[in-house]
Amino acid sequence: MRLLNLLPIPLVATVASAYFEITSPSENAQWRNGGVNVISWEKGTLDGIDSFDIEMTRLSEDGLTYIASTVPAEKASPSSLNVYLENIPAADDYFLLFLNATHGIMYTTSPRFTILNSSATSTSGSTPTPDRAVATVTISGTPNPTQGFVTTFAAASSALPNLEWRALVGIGAVLVAGLGGAVCVLV
Ligand SMILES: *[C@@H]1O[C@H](CO)[C@@H](O)[C@H](O)[C@H]1NC(C)=O
Ligand SMILES: *[C@@H]1O[C@H](CO)[C@@H](O)[C@H](O)[C@H]1NC(C)=O
DSSP states (O other): OHHHHHTHHHHHHHHOOSOEEEEESOTTOEEETTSEEEEEEEEOSSSSOOEEEEEEEESSSOOOEEEEEEEEOSTTSOSEEEEEEESOOOEEEEEEEEEETTTTEEEEEOOOEEEEOTTSOOOSSOOOOOOTTSOEEEEESSOOTTSSSOOOHHHHHHHOHHHHHHHHHHHHHHHHHHHHHHHHHHO
């Protein structure tokens, strides 16, 4: 138990160096197809990150859905983005990645959240209201390199094999750390 809990710590240190937290979607949030959903974040200043890329992936499936590139991160910029979902497979194991996709440097990951079919009944309480002053991007379907906003891990990794691989290691470290944390709480 103790070992499990201690092991991931050095790995995490290489991933999360500055304060950068995704506040929406929160843990177990429910996003909906056919609706506008909200991504928002909080970030420290003076960390040298002035823009970042947002991608979405699942624990149980390969493939990255590209949501937005070069999102401004300066203090004066809006710290949220609206996402309209269309025909995204319903599942409960999605999470977001904030990263520099060029170098495969991971800044932060969101908690795991759910995407519902448009007809499904939401069981979670309040969902954040979209801010009409910020941009809305539309994503649809499964990861597919021929679709506008949507790109796949395979497409990205053919250009940058080693760098994207490093990004994956980062995700693994965060997930392992999450499990370690859960073990710790149970003890
Ligand atoms: C990723 O890093 C490179 C070089 O450090 C930079 O030129 C690029 O703008 C960064 N990407 C984003 C989305 O900020
Ligand atoms: C969502 O809808 C699709 C198509 O109508 C269906 O195949 C799928 O089983 C549904 N998924 C859930 C979780 O309800």
